[in-house]
Amino acid sequence: MKNNKLIKIISLALSLVLIVSSATALFTSAEADTEVTPEVISKNASFDDNIHLYFAVAAEGIEKENISLKVYSDAEGTVELQTPRAPEAETENVHGTECYIFRTLGIAPKNADSKIYVQAVNTVGGTEYKGDIVEYSVLDYLYEMLYKDGFIEAKSGIALTQKNLYLSTLEYCAYAQDFFINYKDNDSTNDVPLFTDYAYVAVKDGTVDGKKQATYLKSASTEVTLATDAATAGMIWEVTEYEENGLAKISEVELDPSGETKINITTDTVVKLVSNIKGTLRFNTADSLNDTSKIAMKAGTTWENGRIKITADGTSTVTERFRVYPTGTNTGKSVAVFEADVSIDYSSANASQPNGNIYLSPLSVTTSGSTAVGAKIILQLQSSKKQANVYLGGVTNSGSSLVGEQLDFKLRYTYEYSSESSNAVCTLEILDLDGNTLQSVTTTSTNNIKSPDDCLTFEMLANSNLAGTLYIDNVAFYQR
Numbered sequence: 296m297k298n299n300k301l302i303k304i305i306s307l308a309l310s311l312v313l314i315v316s317s318a319t320a321l322f323t324s325a326e327a328d329t330e331v332t333p334e335v336i337s338k339n340a341s342f343d344d345n346i347h348l349y350f351a352v353a354a355e356g357i358e359k360e361n362i363s364l365k366v367y368s369d370a371e372g373t374v375e376l377q378t379p380r381a382p383e384a385e386t387e388n389v390h391g392t393e394c395y396i397f398r399t400l401g402i403a404p405k406n407a408d409s410k411i412y413v414q415a416v417n418t419v420g421g422t423e424y425k426g427d428i429v430e431y432s433v434l435d436y437l438y439e440m441l442y443k444d445g446f447i448e449a450k451s452g453i454a455l456t457q458k459n460l461y462l463s464t465l466e467y468c469a470y471a472q473d474f475f476i477n478y479k480d481n482d483s484t485n486d487v488p489l490f491t492d493y494a495y496v497a498v499k500d501g502t503v504d505g506k507k508q509a510t511y512l513k514s515a516s517t518e519v520t521l522a523t524d525a526a527t528a529g530m531i532w533e534v535t536e537y538e539e540n541g542l543a544k545i546s547e548v549e550l551d552p553s554g555e556t557k558i559n560i561t562t563d564t565v566v567k568l569v570s571n572i573k574g575t576l577r578f579n580t581a582d583s584l585n586d587t588s589k590i591a592m593k594a595g596t597t598w599e600n601g602r603i604k605i606t607a608d609g610t611s612t613v614t615e616r617f618r619v620y621p622t623g624t625n626t627g628k629s630v631a632v633f634e635a636d637v638s639i640d641y642s643s644a645n646a647s648q649p650n651g652n653i654y655l656s657p658l659s660v661t662t663s664g665s666t667a668v669g670a671k672i673i674l675q676l677q678s679s680k681k682q683a684n685v686y687l688g689g690v691t692n693s694g695s696s697l698v699g700e701q702l703d704f705k706l707r708y709t710y711e712y713s714s715e716s717s718n719a720v721c722t723l724e725i726l727d728l729d730g731n732t733l734q735s736v737t738t739t740s741t742n743n744i745k746s747p748d749d750c751l752t753f754e755m756l757a758n759s760n761l762a763g764t765l766y767i768d769n770v771a772f773y774q775r
Contacts, residue, residue, distance in 0.1 A: 344401075344403075344404075345400075345401020345402055345403055346401065346402050346403075346404060346407070346433050346464075347398050347399060347400070347401050347402070348399050348402065348411065348431060348432075348433065348436065349396055349397065349398055349399070350364060350396070350397045350399065350413050350415075350429070350431075351387070351389045351392075351394035351395070351396055351397075352364065352394055352395045352397065352415045352426075353392055353393070353394055354386045354392075354393045354394055354395050355392075355393065357395075357417050358419075359385075359395065361417050361418050361419055362380075362395050362415065362416070362417055363378050363379065363380050363415075363416050363418065364378065364379050364397040364399070364413055364414070364415055364416070365378050365413065365414045365416055366378070366379070366399050366400065366411055366412070366413050367411070367412040367413070367414070367428070368411065368412070369412060370410075370412055370428060370430060371428075372412060372414060372428050376400060376411070377399070377400050378416075379397050379398065379399065397413075399411060399413065402432075402433055403471070403475075404433075404467055404468040404471035404472070405468070405471040405472045405474075405475045405476055406433075407432065407433040407434045407437070407468040407472070407490060408432055408433075408434045408490065409432055409433075410430050410431070410432050411430075411431060411432065412428050412429065412430050412431075413428070413429050413431070414426055414427070414428045414429070433468065434465075434468070434490060435508075437461050437464060437465050437468075438495040438497070438508070438510075438563075439497075439508075440457070440461050441458065441461050441462065441465075441495075441563075442495055442497055442537065442563055442564075442565050443497045443499075443508070443565065445703065445728060446458040446461060447537055447563070448543060450599075450602075451640055451642075451764075452640045452642040452700070452701055453642060453700060453701060454640075454701050465490060465491060466491060468490055469489040469490045469491040469492075472487065472489055472490060473489055488512055492512060492513055493510040493511065493512060493513065494510065494511050494512070494513045494517070494560055494561065494562050494563050494564065495508065495509075495510050495563045495564070496508065496509050496510070496511065496519060496560055496563075496564045496565075496566070497564075497565050497566070498521060498523075498565075498566045498567070499565070499566070499567040499568075499729050500523055500567050500568040500729070501521055501522050501523030501524070501566075501568070502521070502522050502523070503519050503520070503521060503566065504519050504520055505520075505522075511560065513561065513562065514561070515561065516559040516560070516561055517559065517560055517561070518557055518558070518559050519557070519558060519559075519560055520555050520556070520557055521548075521555070521556040521557075521558060521566060522554055522555050522556075523550075523554070523568060530550065530568045530569065531547050531548060531549055531550060531568070531569060532547065532548040532549075532550060532556060532558070532566055532567070532568060532569075533545060533546075533547055533566070533567055533568070533569040534546050534547070534548055534558060534564060534565075534566050535564065535565045535566070536560070536561070536562050536563070536564050537562060537563045537564070537565075538562065539562075545769075547569075567729065567730075568730075569730070590617075590618070590619055590620070596616065596617050599766075602638070602766040602767060602768040603617055603766065603767040603768070603770075604764065604765070604766055605617065605653075605755075605757050605764070605765045605766075605767070606764050606765075616754060616755070616756050616757070617754070617755045617767065618658075618661075618752050618753065618754050618755075619633070619752070619753050619770050619771075619772045620661065620751065620752055620772065621750070621751070621772055621773060621774060622771050622772055622773050627748065628746075628747045628748065628774035628775055629711065629712055629713075629746075629747060629775075630709060630710065630711045630712070630747060630774065630775050631657055631709075631710040631712075631747035631750040631753075631772070631773070631774050632707065632708070632709050632710075632771075632772070632773055632774075632775065633655070633657070633706070633707070633708040633753040633770075633771070633772045634705065634706065634707050634708075634769075634770070634771045634772075635705070635706050635755075635767050635768070635769060635770045635771075636703075636704075636705055636728075636767070636768045636769045637674075637702075637703070637704055637705065637706050637765065637766070637767055638701070638702065638703045638765070638766040638768075639676060639683060639701070639702040639763055639764070639765050639766075640700075640701055640763055640764045640765075640766070641681045641699075641700050641701070641702075641763040642700055642701070642763075651675075651676040651677075651757070651758065651763075652673045652674070652675055652676070652686075652757070652758045653673065653674040653676070653755055653756070653757050653765070654671050654672075654673055654754075654755070654756040654757075654758075655671065655672050655673070655674060655706070655708050655723060655753075655754070655755055655756075656668065656669065656670065656671040656672070656708075656753070656754060657669060657708075657710050657745075657750035657752070657753050657754075657772075658750070658751060658752040658753070658754050659743065659745050659749050659750065659751060660751060660752065661751045661752050666743065667742070667743060668710065668719075668743055668744075668745045668749070668750050669710050669719045669721040669740040669742065669743070669744070670721040670738050670740040670742065672685060672686070672708065672721065672723040672736060672738075673685070673686040674686075674706065674723070674725075676763065676765070681698060681699060681700055681702075682696040682697060682698040682699075682702075683696065683697045683702050683704070683725070684696035684697070684725070684734060685723045685724075685725055685734055685735065685736045686736070690736055690737070690738050691736075692734055692735070692736045693734065693735050693736070694725070694732065694733050694734030694735060695733070695734060696734070697725065697733065697734075703728060704725050704726060704727060704728070704733065705725070705726040705727070705728065705730070706723070706724070706725065706726075707722075707723070707724045707726060708721070708722070708723050708724075708753070709721070709722045709723075709724075710747065710750060712744070712745070712746050712747055714746070717741070717744060718739050718740060718741050718744060719739070719740050719741075719744055720737060720738075720739055720740075721737065721738055721739075721740050722735060722736070722737040723735065723736055747774040748774065750772075750774070752772075753772040755767070
């Protein structure tokens, strides 16, 4: 008992000593702080800040308080990361559809390839109505914008700025990956390939190795398999490979009868099905535009970065004319077809010129004059509304006008001749870049009817009211 009392007394004494010592230390420390002037001795920055993915959910028929977005780390939706509710802001218009916009958790640049899985949920009366689980990553977004949506080919205006933003972000993510992962230790065997070491392949009308899009390490050559379920009669694969400088190298590959076509890829590539058109004119150099056996230009039509450029500004009465001669064999055919990729840049358009027109028609001459075969149909460009639509007096168009600061689409004019009825059906279509018809106009013509063998030229003629800049590329005029 005595020993226990002694121990307790000693413990109490030691405790008091520690308390007094601590108080003294605290007092001394505080007193010292008042005498020291703090100085910033170093600066730094974080290169690991997050990038956020956003998802738009169609709002029609859904109350704002009922909608949420579940975010998972797995495709089965078993590991939930977050469930953001509808934002405070009201709906936003996304490609013509009112949507609720959700901001998801941040992703570090070094993890740009990390997949997240989202699922929209509408909760009504305690019951959850769940949409499909969607997979996405920052890398998917950058690749899609650059190659699938075609910004890699932008040469001017806001589209060029977007292209540079996406490319710079891709490089930033790759550098972050190299710094925070590969240089984390001195063992190079742990290094991972950088995002910029991969070639992205997208197929618009089929699959590559069973997927809509895939990535492969860049090498001398990697064999991949293309497949499609679409109707393939008269179709071929158009393979567009993008070089380091963004220039496109385009080739055509016949479909294998087995339904699976093997191709080799070495760089970022987009593949799509196109009509089996031989002799498509592609303007990759200024010299390729000087082949007068295939092309004629007049009054200010010029070449710029691989495309034909028309820039009538409304201040002159001069018309600008571009002509292309048949690129296919013209013997005993019943149809003549003109096709071209068109891009309109309205960023510096003269809004006082509201109705610029491009007149399109086959001609039965090759030199001067405008002896139209069939009907002249107008591509009408309204700079005040930043839109484009096809027009033919007295005929109703199907579809809607294209509207936007930068318009990219395809034109197709078809002249179908009937020797029995002595007339021709003339059709002009605006198509999206995947070949889907957005707008068309058709008329039956009895004016200057000729067989397609006599359609010697196709002409695009711009009036002086044209505003903005119009580019033409990948042109073909052929008979079939």
